[in-house]
Amino acid sequence: MDIREIQSLIKFVAKSGASEVKLEMEDIKITIKTGSSVPEATIYQTAPMATAPQVVTQAPVAQPSIAPATPAAETPASDDSKYVTIKSPIIGTFYRKASPDKPAFVEVGTDVKAGQTVCIIEAMKLFNEIESEVSGKIVKVLVDDSSPVEFDQPLFLVDPS
Known part of the structure; x- marks a missing residue:
């Protein structure tokens, strides 16, 4: 190394x-x-x-100051409560596509089935396919492509109905 x-x-x-x-x-x-x-x-x-x-x-690397994330207080909490959240099972880098020239695994409005791959998270040069735990329709993508994600961070909102 x-x-x-x-x-x-x-x-x-x-x-x-x-x-x-x-x-x-x-x-x-x-x-x-x-x-x-x-x-x-x-x-x-x-x-x-x-x-x-x-x-x-x-030598210590100066970390850029990050503004605290403001929760979506403008939208009523009841709207998001009917959705199921797909969360990151690991720390790594979030990718919506298998490679830059391939289409995204899912988009907003895509119907997904339980077990279907919705994204990839790279951790220590290993690419881990993240699968949906539920069947439904993708309502929102919560993370930008190529962004770092933490353990248990919400990635997608799925409408199971």
Whole structure:
């Protein structure tokens, strides 16, 4: 893992809103903690037995200030209560298409069946197909394409009727 990959991982974690991420591979351990507003990363890399382990500390990356999300208070809560929410089962990057030249899995107004793929979430270079838990019609797409998503973040609203 080179420094560019580590820096992009730090930026991804900062954008995702996760408070702590630990990554352990054969010869490297990375812990990224985001506290107040500045993420920090500590990287431990094991070297050959003849030398002592190296400790590399990444300089903190300034996290852009994010305005607090305002809930949709303008619309009555009863409108959304009849819809079923499809949520993200993992942290990663949300994609509506399998590739840039393919059509989106679903659009607003698309009828979906339980088990049908509605999007892909990339996590650590693995592309995970996210399936609908219910049958119904897609009413709203709640996340922009290529955006980071958190665990349990709402992705779609589905009208099951």
